[in-house]
Amino acid sequence: MKTIPFFPYSDLFTRDEEALSKVMLDVCRRGAYILQKECREFDAHLAEYMGVKHAFGVANGTDAIIIGLKAVGIGPGDEVILPSHTYIATAASVHLVGAIPVLAECGEDHMLDAADVEQRITSRTKAIMPVQINGRTCNMDALQAVADKHGLMIIEDAAQGLGSKFKGRSAGTFGKFGTISFYPAKLLGCFGDGGAIVTNDDEVAAQIALLKDHGRNEEGRVVAWGYNSRLDNMQAAVLDYKLKHFDVDIARRRAVAARYQEGLEGVPELNLPPGPKSNSDHFDVYQNYEIEADRRDELRSYLEGKGIKTIIQWAGTPVHQFNELGFTVELPKTDAFFKRCMMLPMNVVISDDEVDYIVDSIRSFYLEKP
Incomplete structure (x- = not known):
C-alpha cells in the first residue's frame, strides 16, 4: 500500500544532501559556531528578501515574539489582542512578559477577524497581534484601520508566513516588528530550532540587538538585561543556503x-x-x-x-x-x-x-x- 507521510522530515536533508553537507562541513572545519559571518550574512539576506531595514536571527520563534514584545515596551498590565486560532507560543509570549493575551475569533478565511478584534479593545489594550497563519497574510488594511482608530500598535507573529504577501507587502513587515520561525516543518526550515525578528524601526532594532545577546552592545559591554537567544551559526548557514532557493x-x-x-x-x-x-x-x-x-x-x-x-x-x-x-x-x-x-x-x-x-x-x- 502507498504511504504518504504528513511531512517527510528526512527529505529536508536528503533532497539536497551533497550541497548541505558542504555547507555544514565548512562551518565545522572553521570552528565557526557562534555569531560568525553566516549569522551576519543570513540576517542581511533575510532583510533584503523581506524588504525591511533590520533582521535578527534568534534561537527560536517563541523567543522572537518575547524579545519583540520587550523591545516595544509591552509589559505588565498591557493587553494584546490575538487570535485563538494559533499555537500556544503566541499567547504564552504575551503572558511571559507580564501582559495579558486577549483572544479573538477567526473569520471565514481562518485569519484574525478585525471586526471581532475591535469589540475586545479596552483602555488597557496596547497592541493587536495578527498571526499570519498557514502561509497567508491577514487583511492588514482592516486590522490597521482598527489599530489607527484606537491608537494601537500592530505586531506580527508571521511564524508560518515567510514569503506570503498582502497587496505586495511581505508578512512580518506591517507592524512595529514581525517574527519568523525556522522550525524544521516551516516554510524555510532548519535542522533544529531557529527564529528571526524583523523591523523597520531603528530604535526597536537597537533594543532587539541588545536583548537577544545578554544585553551586550557592539563593544561587548553589558548595558541591559538580556537573553541568550542567538541563532546557531550552523543553522544560519543552512538557512542562508536554503533562502537562495x-x-x-x-x-x-x-x-x-x-x-x-x-x-x-x-x-x-x-x-x-x-x-x-x-x-x-x-x-x-x-x-x-x-x-x-x-x-x-x-x-x-x-x-x-x-x-x-x-x-x-x-x-x-x-x-x-x-x-x-x-x-x-x-x-x-x-x-x-x-x-x-x-x-x-x-x-x-x-x-x-x-x-x-x-x-x-x-x-x-x-x-x-x-
Whole structure:
C-alpha cells in the first residue's frame, strides 16, 4: 500500500544532501559556531528578501515574539489582542512578559477577524497581534484601520508566513516588528530550532540587538538585561543556503495547492482554503493546506487506511480551550472551525501523483454511503 507521510522530515536533508553537507562541513572545519559571518550574512539576506531595514536571527520563534514584545515596551498590565486560532507560543509570549493575551475569533478565511478584534479593545489594550497563519497574510488594511482608530500598535507573529504577501507587502513587515520561525516543518526550515525578528524601526532594532545577546552592545559591554537567544551559526548557514532557493519552494507549494483546489473544489462536504489565484490582494505560500470537512474524523480514519497521513493542527485545541491557563472567553466561530478542520500533506517533495491519490481518496470517501 502507498504511504504518504504528513511531512517527510528526512527529505529536508536528503533532497539536497551533497550541497548541505558542504555547507555544514565548512562551518565545522572553521570552528565557526557562534555569531560568525553566516549569522551576519543570513540576517542581511533575510532583510533584503523581506524588504525591511533590520533582521535578527534568534534561537527560536517563541523567543522572537518575547524579545519583540520587550523591545516595544509591552509589559505588565498591557493587553494584546490575538487570535485563538494559533499555537500556544503566541499567547504564552504575551503572558511571559507580564501582559495579558486577549483572544479573538477567526473569520471565514481562518485569519484574525478585525471586526471581532475591535469589540475586545479596552483602555488597557496596547497592541493587536495578527498571526499570519498557514502561509497567508491577514487583511492588514482592516486590522490597521482598527489599530489607527484606537491608537494601537500592530505586531506580527508571521511564524508560518515567510514569503506570503498582502497587496505586495511581505508578512512580518506591517507592524512595529514581525517574527519568523525556522522550525524544521516551516516554510524555510532548519535542522533544529531557529527564529528571526524583523523591523523597520531603528530604535526597536537597537533594543532587539541588545536583548537577544545578554544585553551586550557592539563593544561587548553589558548595558541591559538580556537573553541568550542567538541563532546557531550552523543553522544560519543552512538557512542562508536554503533562502537562495526559497522562491522555487514557494512555487512548488502553490502548484500543489492549485492541484488540490482543482481536484477538490467540487466536493460540497469540504471548505477549501483560498486558491493561489483567488484574490489578487493575497499571495499565499501554503505553509499548510488546512481544510474543513464534514465527518472529519471518519475521513481521517479512511485516509489513514489508504496510507495517507493527516493531522489536526495543535491536536485540535485552540488557545481559548486551555482552561488550565485561566481562559474563559467563548469563541463559537473558532469552536465550530476546530470541529471540522484538518490538514492534508503539503510540502515541496510531494509528487503530483501523490496529490492526485489523496484527491481521489477523498472524493471516494464522500461518494460512499455514510
